[in-house]
Amino acid sequence: MSGASKKRRRRGLVLIRFAAMAGKEVNHILRDPQVLLFALGMPVVLLLLFGYAVTFDIDHIPLVVVDQEQSASSRELIAAFEGGDLFEVVAVRETPEEVEPLLQRGVAKVGLIIPEGFDRELLRGDSPQAQLLLDGTDNNSAGMALGYANALSQAATKKAAERAGTPLELPLEARARTLYNPGLRSTVVLVPGLMVILLVMVAVMLTALTVAREYERGSMEQLFATPIGRLEVILGKLAPYFILGMVDVLLVVTVGVLLFDVPIAGELAVLTGVSALFMLAMLMQGLFISVATRNQMVASQLAVISTLLPSLLLSGFIFPVESMPSPLQVVASIFPARYFVHAVRVVMLKGGGFESIGVDCLAIGLFFLAMLAVSIKRFRRFVA
Amino acid sequence: MTSDANPQLQEKGGPVIEAQGLVRRFGKLVAVSDLSLHVAAGEIYGLIGPDGAGKTTTIRMLTGLMALDGGVARVSGEDASNVGVREQLGYMPQQYALYGDLSVDENLTFFGRLFGLNRAERERRKDRLLEITRLAPFRKRRADQLSGGMYKKLALACALLHQPVALVLDEPSNGVDPVSRRELWELIYEFVSDGMAVLLSTPDMDEAARCHRVGLLHHGKLLAEGAPDALTRRFHHETLMVRTANRDALEDLLVGREEVLALSPEGAELRLVLRRGSTQALLAWAETQVGALHWEPSKPAFEDVFLGLLADPQSCSEPAATELSGGAQ
Numbered sequence: 258m259s260g261a262s263k264k265r266r267r268r269g270l271v272l273i274r275f276a277a278m279a280g281k282e283v284n285h286i287l288r289d290p291q292v293l294l295f296a297l298g299m300p301v302v303l304l305l306l307f308g309y310a311v312t313f314d315i316d317h318i319p320l321v322v323v324d325q326e327q328s329a330s331s332r333e334l335i336a337a338f339e340g341g342d343l344f345e346v347v348a349v350r351e352t353p354e355e356v357e358p359l360l361q362r363g364v365a366k367v368g369l370i371i372p373e374g375f376d377r378e379l380l381r382g383d384s385p386q387a388q389l390l391l392d393g394t395d396n397n398s399a400g401m402a403l404g405y406a407n408a409l410s411q412a413a414t415k416k417a418a419e420r421a422g423t424p425l426e427l428p429l430e431a432r433a434r435t436l437y438n439p440g441l442r443s444t445v446v447l448v449p450g451l452m453v454i455l456l457v458m459v460a461v462m463l464t465a466l467t468v469a470r471e472y473e474r475g476s477m478e479q480l481f482a483t484p485i486g487r488l489e490v491i492l493g494k495l496a497p498y499f500i501l502g503m504v505d506v507l508l509v510v511t512v513g514v515l516l517f518d519v520p521i522a523g524e525l526a527v528l529t530g531v532s533a534l535f536m537l538a539m540l541m542q543g544l545f546i547s548v549a550t551r552n553q554m555v556a557s558q559l560a561v562i563s564t565l566l567p568s569l570l571l572s573g574f575i576f577p578v579e580s581m582p583s584p585l586q587v588v589a590s591i592f593p594a595r596y597f598v599h600a601v602r603v604v605m606l607k608g609g610g611f612e613s614i615g616v617d618c619l620a621i622g623l624f625f626l627a628m629l630a631v632s633i634k635r636f637r638r639f640v641a
Numbered sequence: 642m643t644s645d646a647n648p649q650l651q652e653k654g655g656p657v658i659e660a661q662g663l664v665r666r667f668g669k670l671v672a673v674s675d676l677s678l679h680v681a682a683g684e685i686y687g688l689i690g691p692d693g694a695g696k697t698t699t700i701r702m703l704t705g706l707m708a709l710d711g712g713v714a715r716v717s718g719e720d721a722s723n724v725g726v727r728e729q730l731g732y733m734p735q736q737y738a739l740y741g742d743l744s745v746d747e748n749l750t751f752f753g754r755l756f757g758l759n760r761a762e763r764e765r766r767k768d769r770l771l772e773i774t775r776l777a778p779f780r781k782r783r784a785d786q787l788s789g790g791m792y793k794k795l796a797l798a799c800a801l802l803h804q805p806v807a808l809v810l811d812e813p814s815n816g817v818d819p820v821s822r823r824e825l826w827e828l829i830y831e832f833v834s835d836g837m838a839v840l841l842s843t844p845d846m847d848e849a850a851r852c853h854r855v856g857l858l859h860h861g862k863l864l865a866e867g868a869p870d871a872l873t874r875r876f877h878h879e880t881l882m883v884r885t886a887n888r889d890a891l892e893d894l895l896v897g898r899e900e901v902l903a904l905s906p907e908g909a910e911l912r913l914v915l916r917r918g919s920t921q922a923l924l925a926w927a928e929t930q931v932g933a934l935h936w937e938p939s940k941p942a943f944e945d946v947f948l949g950l951l952a953d954p955q956s957c958s959e960p961a962a963t964e965l966s967g968g969a970q
Contacts, residue, residue, distance in 0.1 A: 276754070277751055278755075280754075281740065281751050284743055285743075475736040475737060475738040476739065478706060478734045479734060479738035479739065479752075480755075481706055482704055482732035482734075483727055483756060484727040484756065638705070638706070638722075
């Protein structure tokens with residue numbers, strides 16, 4: 258046989274062995290309903306659960322009101338607070354002393370106290386003072402209430418001053434317009450983030466068990482006694498789970514769009530491309546865990562820890578990476594979850610193409626290659 | 642299977658499987674120490690020894706599944722750790738190593754594809770192997786639903802599918818009923834007659850006696866090597882059956898004595914392997930302790946040789962063989 262045809266035959270054999278490995282994995286998957294249930298059922302159930310339950314949109318903050326002035330402008334201020342969905346007046350009291358017990362008992366989270374003389378000071382052109390008491394144990398609600406109260410009181414003051422014939426000109430006035438998510442709806446931001454977490458968990462967990470299972474069952478010894486190479490084992494195992502993972506992507510995106518009205522401003526092809534890259538990186542991380550631990554129990558625990566923490570805390574899904582201390586930012590930049598969260602938001606909400614997520618794709622791709630390299634290095638052909 | 646015989650089988654003159662000075666340590670434990678052996682084409686070599694002797698470790702080193710701490714392991718003249726060697730080698734591990742959730746057919750197909758057999762060739766060999774292992778009616782059955790014997794036959798078929806020049810079996814009839822065991826051995830003989838080299842390990846003396854040559858492994862060292870009947874012939878200690886009214890008392894009396902290499906109750910009698918020349922004095926003394934004894938020499942079985950070798954590694958050394966033939970009385 259000539260050198261060239263030998264080489265061709267060798268390459269052909271690599272493909273045959275890769276296909277044999279992948280085909281065998283498909284058989285394992287099809288015969289284990291739990292794997293399918295885990296892979297396809299869990300992400301959808303979790304997305305529904307999280308999508309409906311987890312929301313950072315704050316409304317109906319319980320408010321207690323004390324109006325000692327009882328004038329048109331004081332009523333106007335209270336009406337302004339009541340106007341939106343943000344506050345809901347749950348109690349009206351006569352004296353400021355009655356407010357704190359209500360905050361203490363949790364009946365109200367915010368107290369608005371308008372003292373006697375509010376109108377007089379307003380008319381005089383002095384700054385009238387209304388007091389706002391906030392329950393600091395719920396810092397999210399308190400922060401929102403404070404911001405809203407400031408904006409409201411500014412508007413109300415301006416209006417009252419105009420009425421008094423002394424229009425107020427603010428030297429600097431911010432006119433904010435929120436792009437990409439005009440309603441600032443948190444589901445629009447959360448659902449893409451959730452997709453990342455679910456895909457990470459499913460992908461890593463699926464492959465984390467595959468190699469470890471072969472070691473535990475003893476079949477690795479038989480496998481190593483054949484001419485199959487390490488790369489053929491790894492890629493052969495990866496392939497079927499990659500397809501399963503992409504079905505997951507499709508499912509989760511469909512649920513996100515249909516049920517949570519998450520817009521897809523960008524191209525579907527870009528979203529699919531970056532998801533595929535991310536899926537490969539995560540499956541590879543799972544395989545590395547499997548190769549390194551050789552034990553299903555340890556592998557599954559490591560899979561959960563190594564996916565949940567970075568994707569939940571370090572991905573920018575909840576806490577912006579830019580606000581983290583710099584050592585944590587360094588850690589966050591290792592894990593692909595951060596780049597994928599960014600890329601998904603850019604593509605889905607901003608309508609960005611590959612040119613706007615190039616860095617993200619590069620970082621995810623590098624992670625995949627690094628995981629592949631360490632897996633092959635760790636995956637020795639020896640059983641002991 | 643003659644028509645399927647691998648043409649390379651007959652051509653080889655030198656050893657097919659070869660170990661030279663193998664060493665393997667696990668921490669401080671030396672599992673295999675300076676072990677050398679070779680298996681020729683058409684030969685069945687049995688690695689025998691008690692559990693923990695180092696049989697599996699030796700086999701794993703010779704199949705390239707374990708790194709060596711010293712020495713050389715070769716198959717068909719090539720280093721056993723080369724991936725290319727796998728095509729020459731059929732291996733059946735001791736534990737269940739096939740895919741239980743795949744059928745008989747699917748397991749065979751999978752391993753056939755890994756060895757690069759094309760579909761027509763694979764199907765032809767599969768049919769032939771399923772026929773001679775009598776697994777053909779169970780093609781669709783999942784491997785984890787096979788009996789122990791059927792499972793081993795399937796594992797053997799998977800190891801033979803690519804027609805290796807060397808077949809390595811780690812305790813092949815472990816957990817197999819006597820009928821299946823005989824079938825398994827018939828299969829092994831059939832392939833060996835075509836020129837395959839077979840290395841197997843076993844703790845079972847009956848099985849060891851079926852090998853062409855055996856090597857006795859103990860604490861990682863090869864204590865003796867040779868054809869089972871030659872080793873039996875060369876065995877120069879004394880084997881005898883002793884009858885007494887109080888067998889248990891005699892057993893208690895003799896156990897642990899330096900002259901006693903092995904003892905085991907057999908029915909109402911006690912089978913003894915005693916150090917050469919010690920029988921008369923020892924049994925005369927025993928009679929004073931437990932009363933009258935009747936004894937007669939017995940032809941050493943291979944098990945006696947094995948137990949004798951464990952107690953005295955020089956039991957079968959060459960110079961003693963001729964002068965001691967029939968020296969029991």
